[in-house]
Amino acid sequence: MSVDSPIRSISFIGLGLLGMSLLQAIKRSPLALESDIFFQGFDPNFSDGDRESVESLGVDRFTDDKKTLYQADLIILSAPVEINIALLDEISQLAPPTTLVSDVSSTKSLIARRARELGLPFLGMHPMAGKEQQGYRESNAELLQGRRIILCDDNNLLAGDKAAFLVALLESAGCTTLLMTPEEHDRVIAKISHLPQLLSTLLMTWCGDSISKSGPGFATLARLAGSSWDIWRDIIATNSDNIADELERFSRELDLLSHEVRKHDLEQLESRFNEANRLYQTLKEMNRP
Template identity: 35%
Template sequence: MSIRRITIIGVGLVGGSLGKAWKSTVTDDVLITGVDHPLVLERAVASGAIDVASDDTATAVADADLVVLATPLSAIMSTLSEIAADLKPGTIVTDVGSVKVPIVRHALETIGNETLFVGGHPMAGSEVGGIDRASPFLFENATWVLCPPDTTTDDQRYDELVALIQATGARAIEMTPREHDEVAASVSHVPQLLAVALTNTVGRQNESNPNYLKLAAGGFRDLTRVAGSDAGIWRDILAANHGSILDALALFSAELQRVRNRLLEEDFGELHASFDRARKTRETIPKDSKGFISPLADVYVHADDRPGWIAAVATLLADAEINILDMELLKVREGTGGTFRMSFADQATAKSVVDRLKTAGLAAYTLD
């Protein structure tokens, strides 16, 4: 492999996880340089995500064979302009932004013909970011969209980039920038807006009747899990992909109006057919891969009503290096205990948790 020097600009959750994944899977002698704020770089080096820390972007990219732009979406295009003159001929540049049309267009206008730019978007992440959350397994079974230019058909550099991405455990697929943004609008960006809208609707109802949120348990929490996402990050996404998002919202609004009309007409047969279509469609979603919005795998466990129970369970899982991503007390009765729902990265982890908890004498199960 000719890629020996990799520079990652932006060593947060995604950039840091990339560094960790490559350092644990790439056997060749690869040097990874990170560019970010000093405190972030200090933690990135300490955690093993990067080999070299740099606060000088120009120097960091000058000798790089591969440059990864892992900054927030709003900074990717300005960073492209900043580094264009410092890239050596033959360098590969890619990004991890969640909107592709404006980024790919800007790259083609900015960097020279001797540099290969490939738009990229790994469908993996977390509601909480930062280098401290970085994991070498973040991209395992994730879909990674690549938007290569038409000229990459026989380009060895592109093949090496794909190999590096596959080394993280991700599954690379090719799309045009336009296709990516249209698909992302429907399966990622609109669901985010729907979660926010539903949460705010119920929140306003709750202002006059607090029973709304008292009854908002499992199903409501599942539908609105992403409503707590970072508004600043989403502002950039909505601005960059607003055309496709507006089109997708129009389609959803029309579907919602059809549901409303069937209710007005008391056409429960058609509503039943709608449920059937939705179930069959959902069953075709790959269960072994992460998509634009990565689902969490839930484990339900009965909790004894005694001091230290939560600490004991957390310690049991921590000793196995298993991270609890979310936890909710669903039911509780004084003197007898209750039921906790704990969420994990994937079904394999959830199954391992159930086995460990059962071995420890606890009642635990999944719904799968």
């Protein structure tokens, strides 16, 4: 039995790992099942076989008809961020003014700014989930289970019915939500996501001549080195200042660490280890299913 809800149709543009995982997670949620929500999607890189596959995974209709695609209560942009930004112009022309627009991009300032310029009701989302393998074949609703989704609302949209219902859908799918401004998001994510990715990439290339002698500890630390440049190109391009700031701060901390090691400052090194151990236990608790 369906309930009367402000969101009855959702369009996903971009059906890769995160887009398809989010679609499956929302579609299987108790609230979405009660509300009888219709899910449609499009990805320009799909073959006929890909189309059939995503329909079997939960897309009710795959369509390349833009007018049909944009006639939805909610549009979720899940392509690379620069493509998502470019799509906003088209959405402003073809979508009803009541359509809520969201995205799953890893940067938020530029897309939020463009949405404001176009007068679009835009609520940014960033699911804090993923893996180095990409594509809808790697998608799974469980990827979002228990994960935080950062929401960026600088237009007070969460006071409205559709945005509030979207939050309820996410929570029904097993996610938790956290509110930030787009600018705060980009600064924080540069530190906890973009910096680790580049450090892992650098570590792998720095140690490339010795990896045949490495063990599982190195593989765990360097896991992010398997991430695709196709995804990270847009992320770096749209958050370069914040990422560069974090790299420079971290490089200064590395200088301090090398000085402590060379000087045998074991007391300070022990303090670093103890604090890292404490924070690691906190991290484990936060990510416990």
